[in-house]
Amino acid sequence: MFCTNCGKSIGPSERFCGKCGSAVTIADSSQPNRETESKEDSTLPIPSFGSLLTRLWGVARGNNTFTKPYSWLFEESTLLVFNDYLAVTRGALGKSGFASAMNSGGFGLVGGLFSAAISIKNSVSNKSERFEQGSMRDSFNNAELAWCKKDDAEFWEIRYMTKGFMSSAASNSILYCPVNTLGGRLHLLFPLSFKNSQTSTGHFMDHLKCRSVVKADGLTEDEARTAYIESPKWLPVS
Secondary structure, three states: OEOOOOOOEOOOOOOEOOOOOOEOOOOOOOOOOHHHHHHHHOOOOOOOOOEEEEEEEEOOEOOOOOOOOOHHHHOOEEEEEEOOEEEEEEOOOOOOHHHHHHHHOOOOOHHHOOOOOOOHHHHHHHOOOEOOHHHHHHHHHOOOEEEEEHHHOEEEEEEEEOOOOOOOEEEEEEEEEEEEEOOEEEEEEEEOOOOEOOEOHHHHHHHHOOEEEEEEEEEEHHHHHHHHHOHHHHOOOO
């Protein structure tokens, strides 16, 4: 311990400085650390996400380059679906071997450009899984998680007619998420795919509950492919 007035070393039992005579001031450990408190107050609040309903995996896209510390969005990430919120987190969190096999098998959107899979097994088990607010806050403050309210997200559809004699109506789906990040709001698209018999679009939509927006209609398959590739042009400027 040192004198706060002159800097001389002071013994633990001394009440006055032997050099300048100043009274020894003992810091009250019960008082909050204002520097730490200020730092914590400066971060964005994180909601209580509650129980996880379902999740899926994919590579997000935006109308601008995802710069550090969010460059991980260029790689596979996880979309977590809760009752009132959506969160995108770094890496393939909780991805099962079944879903991995489906992705590697090429189940994806038009042209196989992007893929994401979700299994009934994961959907059921996720219902009892909870993400603690503290751990979610840590992930957010480490720039490894971004989130938004479901009310702010949109389920985008690109509708087209399939080729061939038995032509029929079809659509590609993209999830628009205006997520909160450390640097402010970031607008991104998350790919959706339901090209398997065990998971229907309706099943996922029951959990997603975002408003549906038709971004293009009456297209050919080639036009739909082009519209999907160019879909970031519909995003607001981040």
